[in-house]
Amino acid sequence: MQIPLQFDLFQFLKRESPNELKRLFWLAIFVGLLNTALVGLVNIVAKKVEVNDDVTLHFFVFALILIIFLLITKRANKESITSTQDLLYKFRLRILKDVFTSTLTRVDSVGRGYILEVLIKDIQVVSQAMSAVVNLLQSLATLVFLNLYMATVSFTAFIIIFSSSLAIIFIGSKELFKVTNQMGVLALREHAVTALYADFLNGYKEVKMNSRRAYDLTLNIMTDSRVVNELKSGFLIAITNFFNYLQVLLYVVVGVMIFVVPILASGFADQVTTAATTALFLAGSLTGIITSVPSLSTANVSARALFELSNKLETSTEQTPKPKESFDDIKSLSMLNVSFSHESGQNVKHFFFGPVTYTFDINKVYFIRGNNGSGKTTLMRLLLGLYEPMTGQILVNDRPIQQPSKGEFRDLFGVVFSDFYLFKKLYGIHSSTEEEIDHLLEVFQMKEKVSVIDGSFSDVNLSTGQRKRLALIVALLENRQFIILDEWAADQDPEFRQEFYEHIIPRLREMGKTVIAITHDDHYYHLADHVLFMENGKLISTT
Template identity: 30%
Template sequence: MPLFQLLRHHMMENRRGLALLALLAGLSNTLVLATINAATEVVGDREELLRFAVLFGIAILVFVIVQHRLMYLVSSNVERTIREYRTGLFETIRGVGLAQVESVSRSELFACISRELRIVGNSVPPLVVAMQAVVLVFCSLIYMAWLSMTAFLLWVSCTVVGMMIHFACAKTIQLQLAEAYVKENELVTHVNDLIDGIKEVKMSQARGAELAEAFGSLAHGLSGHRVTIMMLYSRAFVLSQVTFFLLTGLMVFIVPVLSPTFIKVVVMTTTSSLFLIGPVSSIISALPNFANANASAKSILSLKTRLLALESERFPQSAPFGGFETLRLDHLFYQHRHASGEGGFVVGPINLTVQRGQVVFLTGGNGSGKTTMIRLLTGLYRPDRGAVRLDGGVIDASNLLAYRDLFATVFADNHLFKELYGMGPIDQDYADRLFDILEMGHKSRIEDRRFTNVNLSGGQRKRLALIAALLERKPIYVFDEWAADQDPYFREKFYRTILPMLRAEGVTVIAITHDDKYFDTADIHLHMEDGRLQIVRDAAMPMPALDSVR
């Protein structure tokens, strides 16, 4: 079954301990029942009765200790499995190629990391209790033939007491669950950061590693919180059972002393009834939990299998590039693929040379291949043919991560991270200057490497994204239609203030734009059409030229 397949790894590691605790739990329950039955035979012998009373107390103590330990061991193993699946899914997405990431259903991923794994975790206490209940039912069924009105009344009284204990504990459990759900929402926020900002994560090893570390820390804290909830479930169950045990002991050890006419068969019937009602209820209530948990486990395993089948990007670490002088795209060719695997739109071949410090504008209609070209340029897509060369050296799997670290980006669908993951100490003077230029100081600021406010309009969020990118102080900046979300005033600032400032710093800028009013600010004007690249204007060339293979 999917649920057992999901949990079996850690459960198998501790199978001997779990089996021993389960056996001791069953034996302690059986000992309680056997002690009560034996005591009813010697109600007139006070010395024997005392001996059985001591044995009865020992049996209850063993049950409490074993049950507590069993629930803790099971809960810890299950939560460790859940934590590993959460961080594993997170790391798998981080390591999959961008083209493959875009094919993953976001809602399915969110559901598996949050809701489905939560359902599996919540199913553990009732399922453990239900398995133990099977043993108790087996031991108690032989007494059911002697049901009577006395047994019925005792059932009602014990049920009322058990319900009172359950509702008293349920309030605390609900509060703990509410806190757990808050933490899970924070997990979803981190997952949103990974999915929405996957390009930015892939463009910075430090950002990706720190984001993963933050997610792992939160997942670990949630795991401990869940264990606490499981122990509350365990406490509620133990208190309910102990209540039944004490009421049963009261009938056996106290009532006969106060009422000599008490009939032995009634005691036996009541004992079997008390032992049966709890286990039967546990088994019945666990069936929906098991069905839900099994369905959730099936969804989780299915998603994991499909993710593992995707192309991984686990490239080796390499020494960072100190900078560059020339970046060349050499006969790049890329073909999009449909979900069926059939070939789609073709981009290329593309030939382009960019020198350090140049400002390059890229224009083209929708669907012309601009975004694909930028993803090839930044290493987010790997070409089917051709090569990206940096100062003559080929960019391949051995140095791709270091190459991506040369870029700071603001994509058209850019994800704004509230926390500046992967960024070292902030140059506060430079940050203040950028906030002044983009006039965002009254809307947000940076404290402890975090924007104090990101709940802003689309244009304002893009300005914060630009500030975050510029603070990275990278040698190459890529801006994908950044000015499209800005009013004319800030559009003017971008082209007449920001770009000249970057050029003066020797930074290379590659920007997708349609603002023909500002084409004079670029050193090179490129145009994409039907997947092919044309050089419209190059300041270093005497006349327009075509730098693509037709």
Template identity: 40%
Template sequence: TQSLQAHDFVWSQVTFFVLTGLMAFAVPMLSSVSLETVAMTTTATLFLIGPVSSIVGSLPVFAQANAAAERILALEESLQNLSSPPDEMSLEGRFSRFKAIQLNEVQFSHKSAGGEVGFEVGPISLNIERGSTVFITGGNGSGKTSFLYLLLSLYPTAHGTISVDGIPIGTTNIHAYRNLFSTIFSDNHLFEELYGVENHDPDEAKHLFELLEIDHKVALEGRRFSSLKLSTGQKKRVAMIAAILEKRPVCVFDEWAADQDPYFREKFYKVILPYLKEAGITVIAITHDDKYFDVADVRMHMADGKLTFVDAEPSASRKIA
């Protein structure tokens, strides 16, 4: 495309100079037009060529914008026309009142460019009970985030099954399953608008801004945040507010406290997590803060892609492989 544009640009310049030369030298020889008229016409043409070139050059840009807008509108229309299977809605309603999420011998393998098997996570068998606070610890590269992607069904399982109250998660109910989770990853993106939340309680939002001590920096105006010119730690606090307002039964935090100062790190463990637990929200958090491990109901350690319980004997329903 760039080659074609460069080729067309060169030819347009050649054509312009040829026509200007014909106007300046050929017209006086072939007609009785005075040199003064030719000079004035040529000068006017030279002044006009810039604006005309800008207008002509902008036409492809407008064409690309129109094509992109048409594709976006077509995508929105196709999404609106999608209809969920009848059992999808009923399962989503049932999942919202789930009692436990079960992982049975779940495993995932990263593939290298040559198709060779790379780092593996699992096999993992685990029962996450509703309302519990689960901490996952482990060194860098141990597979903690990969495990979260596997749990959230963002990575496909190579082996094993994920189920909710005994209902296996498959293609017909995977969206209902994913809608159980509000997530804040370590490299999360914070949107200016509060997507996925049609209605929220302004009083609750105000209380959350005060709880996270960010009300002096940003506020929720309708469904949009007034400003996102914040530090990384402050953006994580706003992301926490958005996650809570989504009203989903499970919150997943990937090293949320790592970007906070010591004061807010302690507040996360001693105030925010108990606040979520009291609200009946299940919390799954990756953390390295051993000072606050006592806050968790269950603590698990990841090493070389294997998950094991720590400081507790796993029960039959919490078996880890």
């Protein structure tokens, strides 16, 4: 039998918060003792009532135990939930830190969609399962202490109840795992259907323009949705039947106590009421254990995902920390024998970049040209420290950069990527005045469309070209020495493209900026100080 708490979920809690695990353990022991005390007290009172004895004192003891139980468990559960949410919050922040300090290649290999899914879905699953963890531990503790109590009532009854409890837990968990394993298949099917819905919505215009495409896509959605509905129906029916069978088994145990044990144990008739009452409470504990398995098994899978993500993103701490580097009075930025290789799958030819040696002087304009896949974007990402060179060095003022992936070096660059993302809020920009922002909006012909209110753009639902203008405005507001642009002008209209090359870029040079732009606009190559030509990962020529 596999009990999920013994594995990834338990290990996750142990690693992230060992004190919390101890708290949950001792709380479970305490609750188990109180539950057993209540059962014992109920049985004592029942016997006294039979012979008309006074039970006033027992009533106050019973009330006292209930009050203690309520106050302690309420406080302990509150602290447990709070501390558990806190550890998940800290884990989420640590993952974000690992993502930030990781390399672009590592993040891309892990997958941004996978990271997002773990941060949102799996952490939520573990969070929701904490109540099941508490329930399982408390039910187990109660089960143990009630069995010990049963041994004081009747050793024969204890043997039967104990063995029956183990059998029910074993059989019930095993069967329930078979049912919950269907969740994996169901999740995959639902993911596939979700992807089809995403295709339908993301490609809505294309679907509208082709009736055959619309028919085929709709047919796939209907077919796969029907399969998911059938799987989900079967899963829910199996779960319902399982709990029906479980309830019957629990009543069988109570029936054994009443009808079978008196035959096997002499003198047990006087203890039937006590044993039956205890058995009913035992049945409740068994139900709590079994019913916690589905959520714990799901949380176990999520905890494994949390472990895997943490291990994949964990940065090496073996290197000796290096002092922060300062970059004052910059004269040049250089690549010296820099090479890089993109990782690919099996039987796929690797793309190899370099070695490339080149120096970019400040206050110059550089255009980089080349066919698709020639290595232009790779050059840019190496220059920015987003990729780590396999060989060679990045230099500033002919001085090698020890850690080009660190923030001090990256703060030299204002960048607009080809697959850029435009934040609505101007994060990290605090010193720019309203006049500076308005001036840039006017220069980029966006003043009539967008304004900045409380540090945020009033609207970002614009055309790609207009959003690129806003992204470049943000890069300029960052006031960096180097402006790096990856096919920025590709989405601009001809008039503004001309404005960009003939007026904006020269103005940036006058401001002391160094512009490095990937571009296919050969009509404007003559406006650059230097044009670099890339082919098959090699720097072929410069002019």
